[in-house]
Amino acid sequence: MKKVVKFGGSSLASAEQFVKVGDIIHADAERRYVIPSAPGKRFSDDTKVTDMLYDCYHLAETGKEFKKELAAISERYQEIIDGLSLGISLKDEFKTIEKNFKEKVGENYAASRGEYLNGIIMAAYLGYEFIDAAEVIRFTDEGEFDSEYTNQILGQRLNGVERAVIPGFYGAYGDGRVKTFSRGGSDITGSIVARAVKADVYENWTDVSGFLVADPRIIENPEGIETITYRELRELSYMGASVLHEDAIFPVRREGIPINIRNTNQPSDEGTWIVESTCQKSKYVITGIAGKRGFCSVNIEKAMMNAEIGFGRKVLQAFEDNGISFEHVPSGIDTMTVFVHQDEFIDKEQKVVSAIHRLADPDSVDIEADLALIAVVGRGMKSTRGTAGRIFSALAHVNVNVKMIDQGSSELNIIIGVANDDFETAIKAIYDIFVIAQL
Ligand code: ASP
Numbered sequence: 001m002k003k004v005v006k007f008g009g010s011s012l013a014s015a016e017q018f019v020k021v022g023d024i025i026h027a028d029a030e031r032r033y034v035i036p037s038a039p040g041k042r043f044s045d046d047t048k049v050t051d052m053l054y055d056c057y058h059l060a061e062t063g064k065e066f067k068k069e070l071a072a073i074s075e076r077y078q079e080i081i082d083g084l085s086l087g088i089s090l091k092d093e094f095k096t097i098e099k100n101f102k103e104k105v106g107e108n109y110a111a112s113r114g115e116y117l118n119g120i121i122m123a124a125y126l127g128y129e130f131i132d133a134a135e136v137i138r139f140t141d142e143g144e145f146d147s148e149y150t151n152q153i154l155g156q157r158l159n160g161v162e163r164a165v166i167p168g169f170y171g172a173y174g175d176g177r178v179k180t181f182s183r184g185g186s187d188i189t190g191s192i193v194a195r196a197v198k199a200d201v202y203e204n205w206t207d208v209s210g211f212l213v214a215d216p217r218i219i220e221n222p223e224g225i226e227t228i229t230y231r232e233l234r235e236l237s238y239m240g241a242s243v244l245h246e247d248a249i250f251p252v253r254r255e256g257i258p259i260n261i262r263n264t265n266q267p268s269d270e271g272t273w274i275v276e277s278t279c280q281k282s283k284y285v286i287t288g289i290a291g292k293r294g295f296c297s298v299n300i301e302k303a304m305m306n307a308e309i310g311f312g313r314k315v316l317q318a319f320e321d322n323g324i325s326f327e328h329v330p331s332g333i334d335t336m337t338v339f340v341h342q343d344e345f346i347d348k349e350q351k352v353v354s355a356i357h358r359l360a361d362p363d364s365v366d367i368e369a370d371l372a373l374i375a376v377v378g379r380g381m382k383s384t385r386g387t388a389g390r391i392f393s394a395l396a397h398v399n400v401n402v403k404m405i406d407q408g409s410s411e412l413n414i415i416i417g418v419a420n421d422d423f424e425t426a427i428k429a430i431y432d433i434f435v436i437a438q439l
Contacts, residue, residue: 001030004199006168006190008206009040009048011264012118015083022125024205024267033158033197035168035190036122038114039076049076049114050169050183057110060101070098077117088124090117109178112170115186119167128163133189137171139179145171147192147251154196166193187248191259195251202252202259204244209263210272211236211243214289214431218424223435227273227280228287235377235413236290249274278379285384286434289427291374293420295327296342297404298352302362305334311360312336318355322348327373328415330406337404339417342369371403372423374416376430382411391416394433400426 007021025031038049056069074094081088097113116132123130136154138146150171158164168186172178181188187204194202211225211233228236230253237246243261252259253276262271305311312329315336319326328339345352353365381387388407391414395402404417418426 001201002032002197002199003028003030003201003203004033004035004190004194004197005031005203005205006035006186007037007264008186008204009037009050010207011040011205012036012122013039013042013046015080017264018080018084018122018125020264020267021122021205024264025126027267030200031203032163033193033199034122034126034128034163034165035186035193036115036118036165037168037186038118039080049073049118050111052076053110053114054107057101057107060110061104061107066101067098070094070101077121080121084121084125086121086124088121090120093117093120106177108170108180111180112167112178115167115169119165123165126163126165128165129161131157131161131164131166133167133170134172134176134178136166137189137192139171139173141173143173143179145181145188150192151196151251154193158193158197181247182245184242184245185247187245188251191248191251194257195255198255199257202257203262204248204259205262205264206243207263207265208243208261209266209269210261211288213284213287213435214427218427219431222431223283225272225282225288226270227275227278227282229275229277229379231410231412232287232377232379233274235375235408236288244274282378282380284378284434284438285380285387286376286378286430287380288377289374289430290377291372291423291427293370293372293423294342295339295371295373295417296345296349297368297371297417298338298340298345298356299366299368300336300338300356300360300362301334301364301366302360303334305336305362314360315356315362318352318359321355322352324348324352328404328406328417330404339371339373339404368403370420371417372420372426373404374418374423374426374430375413376416377413379412381414388414390433391430394429395426398425398429400429 011017011021040048052073056066059066077090136157138150140146168189170178170180212222214222216222230249256276259274260271263269300315324340324344326338326340330337356365400418400422402416406415
């Protein structure tokens with residue numbers, strides 16, 4: 001068995017956290033490839049090292065003095081080295097970083113140093129080989145992650161390497177210039193390494209015990225999710241549940257490698273398993289509920305719309321021409337509604353409305369603002385009758401008016417539109433009927 005283990009920033013924020021991580025790795029000999037993030041926050045209003053690096057580099061880039069800021073970053077690492085009583089020094093590394101900052105080598109390089117330095121410490125602490133991600137994770141000249149080439153060179157490099165530390169978050173172009181993934185991208189590195197070594201499991205260690213059925217800011221102490229499929233996770237994540245970087249599922253998904261989200265501070269918790277498919281029934285009919293406020297609906301009416309070929313395309317063209325993406329498009333026989341993000345739409349609304357008139361010649365266009373969308377997701381819904389009925393009677397019971405209903409064709413999710421003000425009440429009602437009532 002081979003396990004790839006990724007540890008997030010809060011799991012590596014201090015020497016104390018490093019010790020927990022070391023214990024986790026040593027507890028299982030199969031945990032052979034380790035992907036560290038940069039040190040994160042030690043307490044709630046602390047600053048992540050990655051943010052310190054961005055700030056420091058911006059000073060350097062604008063020709064300002066940055067010695068003090070760089071020293072503060074160096075101190076964060078020194079504190080960890082001292083706390084672990086390691087005999088290594090990062091002095092030369094910081095000299096190189098200072099020189100490169102003065103030469104303005106770029107923000108990507110700057111940000112990547114957080115993971116790079118933490119990787120050096122981690123490798124020394126574990127006694128594992130250190131492999132610089134710049135050598136094995138490759139981007140194309142256009143800045144896209146080069147998945148196949150990376151898989152080849154990384155697979156070759158790790159072949160015969162029993163144990164290694166590979167820093168997360170970055171790689172390099174063919175000419176050696178460093179390039180980072182988007183924020184939170186160490187999750188992607190872990191997934192890439194898991195694919196390259198054909199791992200049995202990709203363990204992603206963070207500061208929560210996996211995914212929760214609902215947002216803990218709305219539901220007090222929500223139940224955890226034991227197993228979720230990649231598809232269900234996509235349906236929930238696009239509505240805003242972020243424990244794992246969205247792009248992290250793609251490399252492992254194509255190899256059928258499961259991801260196990262675990263909690264560094266509570267290592268005995270099973271966490272959440274993310275899998276391709278499963279015959280494990282979820283504990284409840286629904287796997288999770290997620291949602292977002294801040295949508296607008298644009299209702300377009302035209303008599304005989306259903307008989308007019310190309311009507312939908314013309315309407316959507318008006319949104320595309322103005323650079324606006326849509327979330328949902330429920331329709332009726334003479335109506336079509338387009339749900340968009342209010343903050344993206346608000347400045348362009350009149351342009352869009354006139355474009356709809358010009359392109360599609362509707363009878364009327366009516367905008368409604370301050371709406372929320374709620375996704376109720378579950379692989380169990382397909383085989384359970386009455387799910388939609390239960391959702392809507394629960395909402396009626398708490399006096400929530402449903403503005404829109406959309407059941408995805410996969411029968412994996414039901415999307416409900418309600419007023420922003422009803423958002424929390426609606427989520428509580430759905431949680432109560434499917435979870436609390438089943439306990
Ligand atoms: N350190 C980077 C960030 O803060 C990447 C990561 O932690 O995954 O976004």
